Amino acid sequence: MRRLIWFGAACSACGMLAAGCGAQGVSAENAPGSLPGSLAAGANAHGTAAKGTGVTADAGSSSMERTLASRGEFAVLGDPRWAPARVTQVVSPSFVGAVGFAALDGPSSSAIIESAAGKPWHVVSELPGQVVAISFSSPSDGAAITVLRGKASPNMAEGPAAYRIWQTRDAGASWRAVWQLTAPPADEMPAATPVLALFGATGYAAVSGQLLRSVDGGATWARVPLQDAVLDAAFPSPARVWLSEVSPQVFRAGNHPAPVVIAESVDGGRTFHTVLTGPSVVPWQANLAMTASGVGVWVVKDLGSWETRVLWTTNGWASWREDMPQVYQGRIAQSVPVLDGDVAYIGLCPGAAPFPGGVTSFDLRTGQASTLATVPYWYSVSLARGPSGTWYAAPSSSEPTGLYESAQGLGAWHRVAPAAPPDVQVIADPALGSARSPMLFGIDGDLFQGTVEESADGGASWRVLARIPRQTPIAVAAGPGKRLAVAAVDASGGNGPLHLWVSRDGGQHWTELGAADLPGSVVQSLMPFGPSDAALSVTADGYLLAIAAMPKDLELASRDGVHWSTVRSVPNDDLALAPAFDGGTVWWLDNHLIRPGGKANGKDTGPVLQPVLTASPAGGNAERTVSLPEGYDALAMAWAGSRGMVVCASSANMDPSRGLTLFVTSDGGATWTARHLAPGLQPKLPGEVVSLALSGDDFGALLADGGLLVTRDGGWTWAYAPGGG
Structure with missing residues (x-):
């Protein structure tokens, strides 16, 4: 039986069961655990x-x-195998033609899964830590970002986070670590969304507030000097880079509201200019999606008020519209939007009970949001669209989960891996x-x-x-x-x-x-x-x-x-x-x-x-x-x-x-x-x-x-x- 809740029980008349109550002989019996x-x-x-x-x-x-x-x-x-109950989180697929790669995250390791030409998804390799982003530039060449949390010190709630970028040149069969950063809890950017994009020799990664660039297909990575911390990034092409940023002082020594901004580069990240200055917030998330044609959605959520602002454009932020959804929509519009024409699809997160999770659509022409599917146990859902028009949902969940697939409509889903x-x-x-x-x-x-x-x-x-x-x-x-x-x-x-x-x-x-x-x-x-x-x-x-x-x-x-x-x-x-x-x-x-349990010699x-x-x-x-x-x-x-x-x-x-x-x-x-x-x-x-x-x-x-x-x-x-x- 899979357990979710331990019910404390007071046993008033149990004690030792007497032989007359059915106590049986047991051979080769040792102390538990020995x-x-x-x-x-x-x-x-x-x-x-x-x-x-x-x-x-x-x-x-x-x-x-x-x-x-x-x-x-x-x-x-x-x-042990990768059964659904071992999966706590999923990374949405990266497609190269008809070949797709995704990741199944467990508590301390991850499985890289692959599907070619519509065939079933299968595990091709494992990586230590949890994969948080994955990208492939060809059916054989790809990269992944992992995070592995270290042991917490006595006075800290969490330990340091070790981020790594891994490279593969054999379709995910083997990987080698090519970059690493250990971020103490005080230096972490809790609102930062890891992002990875490969375009042949050119590659970009947003990790723990930093922007990295590769010029050799992900074999080496160099930090791009920036004044602000990167919260999210979009890479429509090798030369064009969009960043969602905020001052790194926001999270230092307490929370201090600061304006979030959108910056753009048209020369491969060598120079940036500010396109839009948004509200002054302590960002919970500031997720950005952009297309090569200039269609974009920016979802900014304030950690203090839980208020969400949705800003969108169809002309590269030369002009834009802005709305603040009602509380229900504001709490769920948290994942990175996926753009399909004039519609943005967003994975829903419950945020707080009793709101369900699932999938919603946001029409950029009318500004209307519509719930397409509600799933009580889905959290932080990432979406991706396959080459044939099939949609994929990569949720994190408190229940057995995996990679889900849906036909056009996004209302009905079924798990395809594991x-x-x-x-x-x-x-x-x-x-x-x-x-x-x-x-x-x-x-x-x-x-x-x-x-x-x-x-x-x-x-x-x-x-x-x-x-x-x-x-x-x-x-x-x-x-x-x-x-x-x-x-x-x-x-x-x-x-x-x-x-x-x-x-x-x-x-x-x-x-x-x-x-x-x-x-x-x-x-x-x-x-x-x-x-x-x-x-x-x-x-x-x-x-x-x-x-x-x-x-x-x-x-x-x-x-x-x-x-x-x-x-x-x-x-x-x-x-x-x-x-x-x-x-x-x-x-x-x-x-x-x-x-019942207790303490003995200072130990539980x-x-x-x-x-x-x-x-x-x-x-x-x-x-x-x-x-x-x-x-x-x-x-x-x-x-x-x-x-x-x-x-x-x-x-x-x-x-x-x-x-x-x-x-x-x-x-x-x-x-x-x-x-x-x-x-x-x-x-x-x-x-x-x-x-x-x-x-x-x-x-x-x-x-x-x-x-x-x-x-x-x-x-x-x-x-x-x-x-x-």
Whole structure:
């Protein structure tokens, strides 16, 4: 499950779960975050023998499996991929003919992606830091600007920013750093927009308030001496340069308003003259767009008042018009405009709740702004137009994101990179395939539509089976024969109905059974990206849907997929986690708070949690509770008959990128074995865990922010599927 919110929970009567409440034996158990070392297998949390928990691999296993089994460890092979949840920001494409290059930014590194002649976008290389601008002058020659934030000193909120310019001459396959600047926080220009433009041998870059010029295709860069600081720049041609500038004293020792100006050069940046003096502000942004014909838009936003002025011209600022949009438009007109004839297209930023983000158009003839698309989770959206007229949106977002594409109109969008793996849930269906090599089905949502996808090669490649307009899938399930079902909700996240889509031929044809109007509290728990998770089951009698959410866990049943009844409704005061079906039994997974976090010896200590599993049979039989050891933060769970697995992080840090532990059972949860990540493999951990699926005795698929991890040996080794990046 992907977590967004940690709900603090007061546990008044938990304490240590007594043996009579279902505490189970766990073998090879160590302290969270540590490795088993030389501990003997078969010891549970209390040092006594646990039945049936020997950590041995079978006779046909590899030497690696036997070594890992003897140590109570598991291994992760390969490297994390660029799945949508790893992307925090996107740099809009730079096109050279039919070839385009863009960048996907993660927290500390970036992927350069490429598309040629309309083919799918794919990763060609990675760069350290976050790419903030990219430009190519030919299909092989290009440059990129990156920024990497250093560690903050004790009295500073942020560390120094290291800017670099990189050059490639082999279509982005390899890069070399050719220029670098480290800007202390006191010298940074927070309103400056990085810009890069290459024209054969001539190149320009605006970085941290400076203007740079290259005369050798980006191999070397020299600073252009200027009196003012550059906030934004436009380069319509190799000789013509437009700058949006302000005095660098604006941000020194407090904020001091000063006039923003537009300066122009017609000799390649050798000389500049002021064309227009704008308002006196402390600039939040002063973004400028110009065309070779002299059409231009200047968006100036004041940091203090949030007031936005939009100035535009059709004759190179010989004359211009000016307007101050209403507060709503003023808060969202922040990205660099993209000009198409007499219309400027601007990416919207929420600015402050509850304003949505998306795309707007600004007609230079009438001065009218029109909202074309609203997307609640898009921030700082940059736009670009491809050679065939296709538009691209490069947002930053608090949710899984990527590069989006739209046909003319800019109202409907779909994500084109990263395209795989599916980002919401992946299941394994041995009925279509085999227990060792099952067919994988996944669901994805990109805020505009949902998709259902399949993979016949363990996640190496994916094929879209169905697109669900304006809906977000929340759960997928395989049933008897070739039956499949997908539960979805409205993509807008409103209080709309639950939708159930079914296929009776393995996903080739799909039918929506109908919309089910559910109680408002149920719909609220199903909102996309909310702190909840869902599981779906297709049985011979109909459908079961389990929803883990606060304040209640819910189990719903339906014979026809339209009329639903509540089977179970239980208050849930802990962090809601993913349920999982095993036939007609639903397993609930909760992290009980044993002790809250605090301070010890002047250092912060994390909370102590205990994963608790509860089996709730559909036939109404008595529930069964299984308690795993304290000190773990359960992330995902799956069952395949008597085989079960729970993926956990340490509850001390609740961070799966710092360590993982697998709890495995082969007897329906009567006994469990702990496997810790082998030493030295922490950099390969995927980040947030999204879903887990099992098939037979050996196969497993773990969907995470770093891609899809697949095991074919019962969970001793996990490898990243190549389709993730």
